[in-house]
Amino acid sequence: MxxxxxxxxxxxxxxxxxxxxxxxxxxxxxxxxxxxxxxxxxxxxxxxxxxxxxxxxxxxxxxxxxxxxxxxxxxxxxxxxxxxxxxxxxxRSSKIVSTKFKLQGSKVNWGSWRQFTAQSDDSQARKELYDDFIEKSKFLTPLIAARFNGYRQALAEYEIDPLALYLEIEKISYERLTSFVDTLGSTLRPIFRDALDDYSKEILGGNQAEYYDDFYFFRSRVFRQYEKHLPTKYEPVPKVLYTMKKMGLDASKVKVDSANRKGKSASAFCFPIKVPTDVRICYRKSNPLQNFSGVFHEFGHGIHGVSIKTNESYENKYLIAMGVAEIFSIFFENLLHDKTFLQEALGFTNETAVDITRRFRFNELFFVAFYSANSTMKLRYWKEQLSIEQANALYSDLTERFMGIRYPGKYWQLHHVMPEYFLYSPSYMIASVRAFELANLLRSRYGDRYWNEEKAGKDLYELLSVGGGIDVDSFSKLDATGYANSLGQ
Ligand SMILES: [Zn+2]
CATH class of the missing domain: 1.20.58 (Methane Monooxygenase Hydroxylase; Chain G, domain 1)
Incomplete structure (x- = not known):
């Protein structure tokens, strides 16, 4: 007793x-x-x-x-x-380095690869660099294999495996998740291919997109015309604070560091150091549209961190599935994909707003195609206990199946998420669909301009404030078809 x-x-x-x-x-x-x-x-x-x-x-x-x-x-x-x-x-930083190509006076390496490809219009140079890095991925392979195996063995001592652990945290079954990814990827493939052909005309002068014209190349290249000049007088941080405030959400407690410091990560990030009292966002200013996307995304994480109630349990504060954590970041980032928001909140003309939303839609289609391949490979890697060589072969097949372009199988080893996290890729897809469903629910309750409604903010707060204790079923069916239809229009 x-x-x-x-x-x-x-x-x-x-x-x-x-x-x-x-x-x-x-x-x-x-x-x-x-x-x-x-x-x-x-x-x-x-x-x-x-x-x-x-x-x-x-x-x-x-x-x-x-x-x-x-x-x-x-x-x-x-x-x-x-x-x-x-x-x-x-x-990565010592061996994945080009001996031939330079960016701003320094040899292109793993870290500056994407910057280089986004800036270079020379397809042959991009191909050469890509092939060179694929060849050099052999330096990473044994480390990735040893780390993945080591993690699996460590977990086995507690009678659980990496896949089971991930699925339990995400609260989803293997069958449900693989079928969700497959439906999304297969439904959107033809629509993605059409859009890819359209943008290849604009960007590649009519040439077909190749394996070295990857997601990161297109994602950035497609917005080149807005890189130097974005026709808005607003700044991202005050704008996101104002937007949230109108919804009754107080993000002023989120600390922001935008200083340009050597050694600072190139991509924006949010760190909940102590929930809910010390949450920080860090970003480096780049081009204006990327600043907006990065800041809106990270503030979605930020408002999550500072909204969790002080008396929530340790686990609800610090164990938040990625498929949940990314919902709110994508939700706020997606405001920038809404034509009405772009016109009314940022003051774009109708023409600019239409063009920007169209380009974001293409990026979303590319994201789904690419992440369907990424997610399926990682899920099957753990499920079928594949070797790295088998994973490479499968990856080639999957890129062809979902993107219509056969990638060298080793490409995933050079990615920033795929070899770094044990799983994770499917969480982005889960969260994207949930963010879409959440916006739809708020739209149905409060109208097309739900971001102006304090009541919509109140509904959001209910979901944010419980941290890991969230009930996602209250707003999400994780309906791949509904989301695919919205992108297919
Ligand atoms: Zn995020």
Whole structure:
């Protein structure tokens, strides 16, 4: 009879200590990505504490509470493969380097590859660089294989595998998820192909898009005409703050760092350091449209972090499935894909708003095609326990199936998400559909200009404030067909 209260007290102190370690770690990782100096030894010590603390949970409490079990197992798996991840980061910057091509005076490397391709109109140069990097991916292969296997083995000690862990956190079955991805990718393939042909005419002078004209090339290239000049007098940060405020959401507590610092990550990011009191966004100013997209996206994460109630449990504050976390970032980013919003909130002419939304729609189609291949490959990699070579072969087949272009199979190893995360790619697709469904629900309740409605903001707050405790079924059916139809129009 006395055992129960004692356990609860123990669990509470375990959570308190877990949060202390989490916050300490988060701050240092934030500093690392923000290009600020930080204490590496201190970070290593936090990592060690996190590993020991997770092990202590698994030893004393076993498999319940489930969320803490899942968090702890993942933390152990990550800690055990952490060195391989760091090694791969090192190899990326030291070995994936061109001896021929330069960007702003420096040799093009893994980190500047996308910038180079977006700026270069020389297809032959892009092809040569791509082929060269594909060949050099062999330096990464053994590290990726060892890390994935190491994670699998670490999890096996706790009778769970990476796929099962991921699916349980995302609260979805393998069959449901693979069929969701497949429906989305297959339905949109012909529509994507038509759009790709259209934009190839504009961008590639009528030549067919090839494997080296990838998502990142088109995604950026398609907006070239807006790179230097975006016809709006507004700035992204005040605009997103104002938009949220009108919805009754207070994002002013989110800290923003927009300084241009050496060593700062090129892509924007949001870091919930301590939920809900210390949430930070970091970005580097690039072209104006990218600034808007990045800022609206990251503020979607930011408002999530600062809206979670202080009295929510540790696990609801810090274990939020990616398929949930990305809903709100995509939701706010998607405002920029809405013609009415572009006209009324940013002051674009009808013509500009139509053109911009059309181009965003193409990017969304490309995203679905590319991520259908990415997601299916990763899901089947874990399910069928494939080797890296088998995964490469499958990847080639899938790019052909969903995009109509056969990629060299090793391409995924050079991606920034695919080899870096154990799974994750399907979460983007899940969240995109849910963000679309959420916007539709708010539109049906409050009209086309739901972003002007405080009541819509109140509905959003209900979903944001519970963190990982969210009930996604309250607004989402995860209906691939509905989403596909909207993009097919
Ligand atoms: Zn995001």
């Amino acid at each position: 006395l055992a129960l209260p004692k356990n609860i007290t123990d669990l509470d102190s375990w959570r308190k200590q877990a949060e202390r370690i989490e916050v300490g770690k988060n701050l240092l990782y934030y500093k690392q990505s923000a290009g600020l100096s930080f204490d590496k030894a201190k970070l290593a010590s936090y990592e060690k504490q996190a590993l020991e603390h997770s092990r202590a949970f698994l030893k004393s409490f076993g498999k319940e509470p489930r969320a803490l079990f899942l968090m702890s197992v993942d933390a152990v798996g990550r800690a055990k493969t952490f060195k391989l991840q760091m090694k791969a980061h090192g190899v």
